[in-house]
Amino acid sequence: MLVSRSILQKFFEEPAPPFEWLAIMLIYLPIAEMSANVMTLIGMGGLVGFMSGMFGVGGGFLMTPLLIFIGVPPAVAVASEANQIVASSVSGGLAYWQRRAVDIPMGLILMTGGLAGSYSGVQLFKTLRAMGQVDLLISLSYVVFLGVIGALMLRESIQVIIAARKGSPVQARRPGQHSWILRLPFRMRFRRSKLYISVIPPLVIGYFVGTLSAIMGVGGGFIMVPAMIYILRMPTNVVIGTSLFQIIFVTASVTIFHAVENQTVDIVLASLLMIGGVLGAQVGARVGQRLRGEQLRALLALIVLGVGVKLLLDLVNQPDELFSLTRIGVGG
Amino acid sequence: MRALISSCLLALLALVFSGERAHATEFKNVLVTDVSKDQISIRSNYSGETLLLFGAIDTLPYGEVDGVVVVLRGPAQDITLRKKNKQFGIWINGPAYRLGDLPSFYAVASSRPLADLLPRARRAELGIGADVLKASNLDSAQNDPEQAEQEATQAFLRLKQSANLFAAQSDAVEIIREKLFRAEINLPAGMPVGAYTTEFFAFKDGALIGYQIGELPVDIVGAGHILHEAAYNMSLIYGLFGVALAVFMGWAVAIIFRRR
Numbered sequence: 310m311l312v313s314r315s316i317l318q319k320f321f322e323e324p325a326p327p328f329e330w331l332a333i334m335l336i337y338l339p340i341a342e343m344s345a346n347v348m349t350l351i352g353m354g355g356l357v358g359f360m361s362g363m364f365g366v367g368g369g370f371l372m373t374p375l376l377i378f379i380g381v382p383p384a385v386a387v388a389s390e391a392n393q394i395v396a397s398s399v400s401g402g403l404a405y406w407q408r409r410a411v412d413i414p415m416g417l418i419l420m421t422g423g424l425a426g427s428y429s430g431v432q433l434f435k436t437l438r439a440m441g442q443v444d445l446l447i448s449l450s451y452v453v454f455l456g457v458i459g460a461l462m463l464r465e466s467i468q469v470i471i472a473a474r475k476g477s478p479v480q481a482r483r484p485g486q487h488s489w490i491l492r493l494p495f496r497m498r499f500r501r502s503k504l505y506i507s508v509i510p511p512l513v514i515g516y517f518v519g520t521l522s523a524i525m526g527v528g529g530g531f532i533m534v535p536a537m538i539y540i541l542r543m544p545t546n547v548v549i550g551t552s553l554f555q556i557i558f559v560t561a562s563v564t565i566f567h568a569v570e571n572q573t574v575d576i577v578l579a580s581l582l583m584i585g586g587v588l589g590a591q592v593g594a595r596v597g598q599r600l601r602g603e604q605l606r607a608l609l610a611l612i613v614l615g616v617g618v619k620l621l622l623d624l625v626n627q628p629d630e631l632f633s634l635t636r637i638g639v640g641g
Numbered sequence: 642m643r644a645l646i647s648s649c650l651l652a653l654l655a656l657v658f659s660g661e662r663a664h665a666t667e668f669k670n671v672l673v674t675d676v677s678k679d680q681i682s683i684r685s686n687y688s689g690e691t692l693l694l695f696g697a698i699d700t701l702p703y704g705e706v707d708g709v710v711v712v713l714r715g716p717a718q719d720i721t722l723r724k725k726n727k728q729f730g731i732w733i734n735g736p737a738y739r740l741g742d743l744p745s746f747y748a749v750a751s752s753r754p755l756a757d758l759l760p761r762a763r764r765a766e767l768g769i770g771a772d773v774l775k776a777s778n779l780d781s782a783q784n785d786p787e788q789a790e791q792e793a794t795q796a797f798l799r800l801k802q803s804a805n806l807f808a809a810q811s812d813a814v815e816i817i818r819e820k821l822f823r824a825e826i827n828l829p830a831g832m833p834v835g836a837y838t839t840e841f842f843a844f845k846d847g848a849l850i851g852y853q854i855g856e857l858p859v860d861i862v863g864a865g866h867i868l869h870e871a872a873y874n875m876s877l878i879y880g881l882f883g884v885a886l887a888v889f890m891g892w893a894v895a896i897i898f899r900r901r
Binding site (some may be wrong): 335336337339340342343344392393395396397398399400401403404441442444445557561564565566567568569572574576577579580583584587588591624625626627628630631632633634635636 | 683684685686687688718719720721722723724725726727730731732733734737793796797799800801803830831833861865866868869872873876877879880881882883884886887888890891892894895898899
């Protein structure tokens with residue numbers, strides 16, 4: 310019995326891939342082991358870069374949660390974001406370096422603490438990952454830090470706004486004296502900061518920020534900058550440059566430690582975020598110069614708080630699926 | 642078209658003479674089968690595809706078949722399932738279940754509902770249907786092994802189904818004039834890599850009368866493959882490369898934008 314030609318045709322025709330036009334925009338992330346839209350990733354990088362350029366903050370603390378929200382495994386989000394921050398802090402730090410606004414000895418000491426901190430952060434990360442608790446560690450760290458920092462920023466900008474309405478000048482906040490900390494042993498002269506202080510506090514601060522960097526996939530400038538001003542009492546003109554200087558080295562070491570210990574750095578993901586991030590930061594910096602105002606700072610504070618609240622709700626509300634699945638030996 | 646048909650015929654002849662398989666001992670094998678691809682390559686723009694599994698049925702020995710079943714199975718994996726429970730007001734990963742030998746991908750297509758074709762016990766023997774997959778429990782000491790394992794296995798199926806990695810379609814095998822059949826299986830973008838197997842079954846009155854098994858390798862190819870391999874086998878160099886790329890990109894952008 311012969312089969313009719315139309316049946317044969319139907320039988321052998323190649324099935325067309327679904328949504329072929331969309332496939333052009335999709336890219337496979339080899340470590341996250343998922344497909345994502347190229348434009349989404351570049352756009353996210355651009356948006357966060359724009360905000361970081363406008364407000365003068367690193368974008369890591371917004372980007373890592375965003376990556377988690379779109380379904381990137383948290384461990385991959387953290388490590389790949391650390392890789393991206395290397396690019397954005399090199400790009401931002403070069404200008405400060407050329408302006409000689411970097412206290413190199415101070416940067417090196419902060420970095421030494423930071424390297425040790427990033428190593429122990431990655432080890433903690435690895436241990437908790439094996440126990441299936443690393444996602445919790447990341448979420449809790451974010452809830453705490455985004456909550457505290459968002460609240461502080463909001464309070465400060467509201468105070469400034471109210472003071473400006475009343476027409477009274479804002480009192481520059483004078484922190485309490487921490488001089489005993491700075492008079493600990495192993496004192497060193499930091500010429501560019503015009504300081505003669507113990508190396509212990511910068512080592513400890515560097516260590517703490519390095520640990521946070523490894524766990525949260527952030528540069529840690531939001532902790533480092535206030536710590537330098539209020540604890541180390543460094544002059545403001547070298548603070549940002551020195552902070553960026555040590556962030557480059559700490560996030561680079563976080564990237565390498567995560568790559569070696571956890572295999573969670575997705576270079577494809579990081580590159581796409583870099584492209585968006587560095588471009589967005591340049592645009593944001595230009596816009597920010599014209600728009601800088603306390604209202605903007607309050608807006609940033611609200612965004613930070615919003616992300617923190619979303620992460621908190623995800624922890625508090627009962628998830629739709631109580632179970633989660635990981636491959637033994639590999640996985641996210 | 643002609644070349645395709647003749648190559649298919651060659652493939653059919655080769656399969657006919659390729660001897661007997663595991664299940665093919667007690668019956669005259671009525672199935673001659675092939676797959677539209679002999680390997681799946683995941684490129685950087687891979688967004689999933691549809692795999693065509695097809696073949697011919699020899700109706701001479703047994704007459705018309707009752708049904709044809711096609712199974713595509715991914716490489717076996719050992720997995721950890723964790724269940725969240727509420728502690729200190731937040732949902733935290735609690736008890737872990739380690740299950741072994743479960744397929745990372747499992748799709749079954751049949752010409753009729755599986756339950757109509759053969760009893761559950763027989764399906765379990767042949768490994769047809771996600772509901773009869775047997776996990777080996779890697780935890781020897783569990784308080785309530787029976788119930789916990791059942792709950793964990795069900796959660797496993799649910800998670801795999803929601804990730805489009807497990808699928809069952811009861812009308813997806815189309816039999817054409819009793820002699821030809823074709824089935825389409827959708828491969829999702831996030832499919833696990835490794836050695837897949839394709840299995841074809843034909844049944845008559847609940848008895849197996851046709852069986853074929855084949856291999857289908859699924860690999861990441863191109864730049865993604867190199868990066869994936871490097872990340873796991875040359876982690877240090879991979880990490881250094883990531884950092885070098887970032888430094889270069891940051892530096893380049895700073896230079897470009899300063900010129901303006």
